[in-house]
Amino acid sequence: MSVHRTHSEDETIELGRTLAAELPRGVVLLIGNLGAGKTTLAKGIVSGRVSADPDEISSPTFTLIHEYGHGIYHIDLYRLEEERQVESLGLDEIFERADLVLIEWGERFPRLMPPARTEIHLRHAGVDEREIEVLKRET
């Protein structure tokens, strides 16, 4: 769909705000290595949707799921190892009723992710530079 470059945390948050208006309803996988900027981009997307302060949007690694109201969810499966564990979270229910579900490390459990989804790939491209690619998957 589109490729973007950002050069600072602030720019990544700003890009997230812009994407917030464009992202379709449904699941968005944030894909990238540790430190690629997944949570930073999520700050921008969430704050673009629910008018929250980006400082209030933190990493859900430990708590697994953050709910921001208005049908916006931010999920992180980093610390889960087995499909069984992910299944026990009841993601299907969230997918059904949510407006926008941002998922970090969801690509590790492809069977449990909906085939129709948006993927945002983040790559570290130099000191503070990030390449951020938005893809739409239909099947």
Place this chain on the structure above:
Amino acid sequence: MTTRTRILAIESSCDETAAALVEDEIVILSSVVASQFETHGKYGGVVPELASREHLRAIVPVVRSAMRQAGLEYEQLSAVAATVGPGLVGSLLVGLTFAKALCFARNLPLIAVNHIEGHIHAVVLESRRDGHPVELPALALIVSGGHTHLFEVRERGVYRLLGRTRDDAAGEAFDKVGKLLGFGYPGGPIIDRLAPFGNPRAIPFTFAKMKGNTLDFSFSGLKTAVLRWVEARDMAHEIARRKSLLAENSRPTTNEWLQVTPPMTLDLLASFQRAVIEELLRRARVAADSMAARSVIVSGGVACNSGLRAAALETRLGCPVHFPSPTLSTDNAVMIAAAAFPKFRRGEFADLSVVAQANLVLA
């Protein structure tokens, strides 16, 4: 006729299903955490007590076990307390619904407790019991895998948020660095064990200046700096050796870890740990000064970190520092009971229609 106040508390906000009985504010009659059941083989080995389904399996045996260990019948309870948030809604619901049902059936008052307030009160309970109570106003530094907060604690359960992490929690940074270096997950406790073998000044990690509230934390940049440091060196071989050690033996000893961890990596662990601790204590000191704190409370899972304990006692924070004992640092139900007692005294009971709140804030 008894005049004792006894509270049964239930905690199920994240991975742990826990129940405890506390009498007259400071006497711990029992404390059960679901992971203790592992030895029963009931849960088939290393299954994390995760999400509602796992909590559902654990809740009845955990509460029964807490009651039995305390030698109490439900008739002898004064109230039931449960965590209402923050946490996973599905997990919170299990403990809260169980507590509501018990209150309804036995005509007992229900007390709704914030998980973070529980961490603060674990320390209040132990400090009173041990004869050196926390003096208010106190600064509370709550550090765990999911939280990094600074609160001003005043009389009558009044709290004010002074600072918090904007990205990763301190415990999360420990656990992620541990995992990327091949120490498994969560790796925080292993880093703490190995850090004393390295040079904490070998790598000068720095923190970017914070815009906005100067009492906020950010650990994401430090995590990324460690990752870049590792990527710039050829560490794949030693990381693979550690992963295979962990595959053979789920709980290696410190000596076994040392055999697969070269001095340079020990320096990295020591430097990383020092950076986190200094960052936590630097902001805690500024916060304590800003509110003229008469004592400092450090609680949450990272309060187990021996490096943090030692540094907090050495650093001049300007007032006494209180830590919980290790078993009350990580999630447990004693802390929920401890936070429930002042509410019981003030008659702050929850309606049975109270709901679990995933994003509940303390202040």
